[in-house]
Amino acid sequence: MDLxxxxxxxxxxxxxxEGAMGRVLLARDAVLGRQVALKVLRDDLGLxxxxxxxxxxxxxxxxxxxxxxxxxxxxxxxxxxxxxRAGLFLVFELIDGPTLRDRIARGxxxxxxxxxxxxxxxxxxLTHAHGAGVLxxxxxxxxxxxxxTGAKLTDLGIAGLQGKGAPVMGTxxxxxxxxxxxxxxxxxxxxxxxxxxxxxxxxxxxPFEGDRALSVTSRVLxxxxxxxxxxxxxxxxxxxxxxxxxxxEGRNEKSLVTPMPPSSIVPRATRRWQNSAALAGIGVIVALxxxxxxxxxxxxxxxxxxxxxxxxxxxxxxAALKASTATPTAPPIATSQADAGADH
Numbered sequence: 001m002d003l004x005x006x007x008x009x010x011x012x013x014x015x016x017x018e019g020a021m022g023r024v025l026l027a028r029d030a031v032l033g034r035q036v037a038l039k040v041l042r043d044d045l046g047l048x049x050x051x052x053x054x055x056x057x058x059x060x061x062x063x064x065x066x067x068x069x070x071x072x073x074x075x076x077x078x079x080x081x082x083x084x085r086a087g088l089f090l091v092f093e094l095i096d097g098p099t100l101r102d103r104i105a106r107g108x109x110x111x112x113x114x115x116x117x118x119x120x121x122x123x124x125x126l127t128h129a130h131g132a133g134v135l136x137x138x139x140x141x142x143x144x145x146x147x148x149t150g151a152k153l154t155d156l157g158i159a160g161l162q163g164k165g166a167p168v169m170g171t172x173x174x175x176x177x178x179x180x181x182x183x184x185x186x187x188x189x190x191x192x193x194x195x196x197x198x199x200x201x202x203x204x205x206x207p208f209e210g211d212r213a214l215s216v217t218s219r220v221l222x223x224x225x226x227x228x229x230x231x232x233x234x235x236x237x238x239x240x241x242x243x244x245x246x247x248x249e250g251r252n253e254k255s256l257v258t259p260m261p262p263s264s265i266v267p268r269a270t271r272r273w274q275n276s277a278a279l280a281g282i283g284v285i286v287a288l289x290x291x292x293x294x295x296x297x298x299x300x301x302x303x304x305x306x307x308x309x310x311x312x313x314x315x316x317x318x319a320a321l322k323a324s325t326a327t328p329t330a331p332p333i334a335t336s337q338a339d340a341g342a343d344h
Contacts, residue, residue, distance in 0.1 A: 006030075007089055008081040010038055018042060021055055026094070029078075036078060039090040059088050065134050065156040066090075073125025075145060075154040096148060100201060101141035109204040116248035118144070118151040119198055123241020125153055126194060130187040130237070137185050139193035140174040141200060173206055177228055188230035191237045195225035198244065217247045 003012050003025070010027040016037060017024050027038040041055055066077035079091035100118075103110065110118075122144065126136060136143075136156060143155040176192035178184040199207045199222055203214065207226055214222070225240045227233050234240040 004085050007083045007086045035094045037092045037094045040086045056088050062156045063090055068132050068134050069129045071125045071128045073121035073152055075152045095145040097146040099142050100144035110201050112248040115202045116245035119241040119245045121151045123238045126190050127236045127238035135185050136190050139197055140171045141197055188233050191225055191233050194237050195222055
């Protein structure tokens with residue numbers, strides 16, 4: 001691969017990485033004397049003119065999106081230019097660190113505290129971008145850089161200003177269902193992708209492949225952010241990220257202050273029995289009152305008779321429920337002594 005010695009005012013040093021269509025180069029700004037990451041289109045693909053034109057427009061879209069947002073959790077765009085040989089190029093700050101994808105591949109799951117700090121940085125960056133009308137559209141571990149100052153989102157290549165359109169792309173493993181099926185990108189689809197990315201950072205696997213390492217609260221947070229319907233997710237990426245970070249840092253007592261309704265922690269079968277018993281009791285009381293009146297008893301029925309009848313009705317309701325929910329008894333299975341102590 002023949003690299004140009006200079007692109008614009010930047011002295012090219014070496015290739016940092018490349019994707020299907022683009023290449024990122026390490027370069028030195030000859031004017032400011034700093035190292036930068038210079039992004040250009042690959043010149044070794046022999047692309048037709050119309051395809052290359054679309055890719056150039058994609059680079060311009062990335063530049064416009066990056067210029068519209070400035071946040072510590074986003075890689076900063078320094079410059080854009082057009083070189084006679086290399087064509088359109090973008091100049092970004094250089095992040096001295098690996099991508100999240102490389103970090104997971106080399107070392108497995110990240111410590112919870114580190115994932116918490118990452119959640120705050122990326123969630124804040126995305127919510128800031130959404131406030132400026134910019135969607136990322138492709139949040140994933142490969143687009144998260146882990147620098148000395150924290151995590152930063154990069155590659156706004158398919159990002160776009162809301163309402164101005166962008167190619168229906170993204171990465172299926174991290175894309176929201178509505179975005180992958182119909183191109184319905186939104187702040188909620190970015191939230192889904194963020195949740196999938198953070199989930200993998202915390203567990204080492206993609207969502208739904210396993211969650212035994214997560215606390216109950218973490219699972220609840222992830223399941224909501226990864227909900228199939230956008231309206232069932234959190235109000236913003238920052239809201240989800242803050243709650244998750246608080247949980248990972250052991251501070252969720254103050255963040256998750258909404259008490260769980262008692263009905264949600266009572267087993268469903270128990271609630272059904274309680275409801276049945278209550279209805280039966282009300283029916284008994286009404287029947288006894290009516291019977292007392294028909295018999296001309298001015299004092300009505302006694303409290304004792306009501307209590308006795310209510311207890312009998314409740315017992316009947318409980319027995320009926322037990323019969324309706326009972327499962328057939330399976331034939332006994334012969335097990336060895338070793339099997340009897342196994343952890344099922």
